Amino acid sequence: MMKKIFALLMxxxxxxxxxxxxxxxxxxxxxxxxxxISGNNVTLAIGTQNQPDAxxxxxxxxxxxxxxxxxxxxxxxxxxxPSGDTSESSSGxxxxxxxxxxxxxxxxxxxxxxxxxxxxxxxxxxxxxxxGSSSTGALSDIAVGDILSVTLSSDTVTAVTIRRMGGxxxxxxxSSAKTAxxxxxxxxxxxxxxxxxxxxxxGSNYFKLRDLAQVLNGTAKQFQVGYDSTNxxxxxxxxxxxxxxxxxxxxxxNTGSVEAALSSSSIYLDGTKINLTAYTxxxxNYFKLRDxxxxxxxxxxxxxxxxxxxxxxTTGYTAE
Numbered sequence: 001m002m003k004k005i006f007a008l009l010m011x012x013x014x015x016x017x018x019x020x021x022x023x024x025x026x027x028x029x030x031x032x033x034x035x036x037i038s039g040n041n042v043t044l045a046i047g048t049q050n051q052p053d054a055x056x057x058x059x060x061x062x063x064x065x066x067x068x069x070x071x072x073x074x075x076x077x078x079x080x081x082p083s084g085d086t087s088e089s090s091s092g093x094x095x096x097x098x099x100x101x102x103x104x105x106x107x108x109x110x111x112x113x114x115x116x117x118x119x120x121x122x123x124x125x126x127x128x129x130x131x132g133s134s135s136t137g138a139l140s141d142i143a144v145g146d147i148l149s150v151t152l153s154s155d156t157v158t159a160v161t162i163r164r165m166g167g168x169x170x171x172x173x174x175s176s177a178k179t180a181x182x183x184x185x186x187x188x189x190x191x192x193x194x195x196x197x198x199x200x201x202x203g204s205n206y207f208k209l210r211d212l213a214q215v216l217n218g219t220a221k222q223f224q225v226g227y228d229s230t231n232x233x234x235x236x237x238x239x240x241x242x243x244x245x246x247x248x249x250x251x252x253x254n255t256g257s258v259e260a261a262l263s264s265s266s267i268y269l270d271g272t273k274i275n276l277t278a279y280t281x282x283x284x285n286y287f288k289l290r291d292x293x294x295x296x297x298x299x300x301x302x303x304x305x306x307x308x309x310x311x312x313x314t315t316g317y318t319a320e
Contacts, residue, residue, distance in 0.1 A: 027153050030116065034146045040122070042142060042157075044150070046114040118150060120157040128162045137162055144177045145261040163264065178202065180260040180281055182252065186308045189215045197252045199286055201260055201279060205309065206286035209234065212311075214248040217241055219313035221298040233266035233273075238296060258282065269295055293317045 032044030120126075126137040142148070142162060151159040180199035187196050194215050199206050213225050224240035227233070263278035263285045274295050277288040289309070293300045299312035 027151050027158070030118070030148075030150050030152065032116070032148060032150075033111075034142060034144050034148060035115065036117075037142060037144060040120050040139065041117055042120060042148070043115055043117045044148060045111050046116055047111045049110075118152060118155060118157050120150075120160060124157050125159040126162065127160070147264060177262075178260040178279060179257045180206070180279065180286075181257045182254060183309075184307070186306065187311065188308055189311045190219070190313055195249065195251065197250065198289075199258070199260065199279075199281055204277075205289050206260075206277075206279060206281075207289050207292065208248075208284055209236070209287055209292070210242075210245070210248050212292060213242040214244060215311070216296075216298065216313055221296055221313040223296055228268065231266065231268065233268050236267065236269045236296070238270055252282075254282070260286075290317075294319070 030044060030046060031049060032046045034042055035045050036043040120139055120142075124139075126139065126141065128135050128137040128141060137160075142160070147163040149161040149163065150157045178201050180201045183198045183200045183205050185198075185205070187194050187198065196207055196211055209225055213223055216222050218241070222239065222241055224235075224237040224242055226235040226237070228235045258281055260279035260281050263280045265278060265285055267274050267276050267278075276291045276295060278285045280286075289311075290300055293311075294317045297316045299310070299315035299317060301310035301312060302308075303310065
């Protein structure tokens with residue numbers, strides 16, 4: 001009898017050890033945004049996937065601001081801020097981790113406030129997902145600002161998916177973090193002055209889609225802004241009147257330079273996917289003015305004598 005009891009106890013102990021070992025070695029998956037990279041070590045701001053609002057922004061929560069006020073970059077297109085010449089320059093800036101606790105949003109994620117540094121194994125399977133297709137990637141393809149889905153085994157990453165879902169004309173890997181400065185140029189829409197919260201990045205000005213839709217409403221170039229939950233994309237419908245949701249043309253409290261992260265939003269115009277360069281600043285997406293003007297066919301002008309950007313809905317877009 002004692003032998004049977006002893007044998008039964010041994011079986012129970014072995015089973016418990018087996019379960020414990022399985023729990024220890026089981027793979028786990030993390031979703032997060034890259035805030036720092038050092039060799040094979042990648043720091044992630046942990047989050048859960050959410051849907052951007054129709055303006056292209058994620059739910060309100062600011063990404064981190066850059067440390068120093070920098071002058072605006074010289075102009076490359078006619079919507080840019082002048083600095084005495086027409087060459088394009090990069091404003092640079094080091095990447096900063098996104099801010100926000102639970103409920104904070106950035107890059108299509110709701111941040112939990114937790115950060116985790118993981119080690120990517122040399123032989124890890126790295127995949128890049130972009131615009132509905134996938135390709136094989138490498139550790140060097142991971143950049144600050146990227147959204148990663150990582151599979152870990154004992155804190156070592158064995159598989160990585162880099163999510164680049166935006167349809168924009170994206171810079172090469174490693175250049176996703178930019179410094180943005182509030183534009184000091186005046187903006188006139190059909191001759192009338194309008195106060196926009198616009199930012200200058202690498203010599204070009206970036207605007208919110210809903211701000212543009214608000215001021216173009218009632219003109220020949222009006223457009224509606226919506227959200228397609230099936231494709232998880234911002235939708236633009238040309239010719240339709242715009243429905244305001246509140247917050248359009250809201251003034252900013254920013255006074256210096258801020259961090260701009262490459263946006264991952266997909267954009268559809270009249271049912272067709274289009275490419276618009278976009279960056280996320282303060283939880284909202286800002287789109288390159290000339291890209292939006294070309295897609296929606298409204299005029300953009302630059303008056304260097306008065307430092308004025310002109311938006312003209314009586315004409316179509318003309319490339320420089």
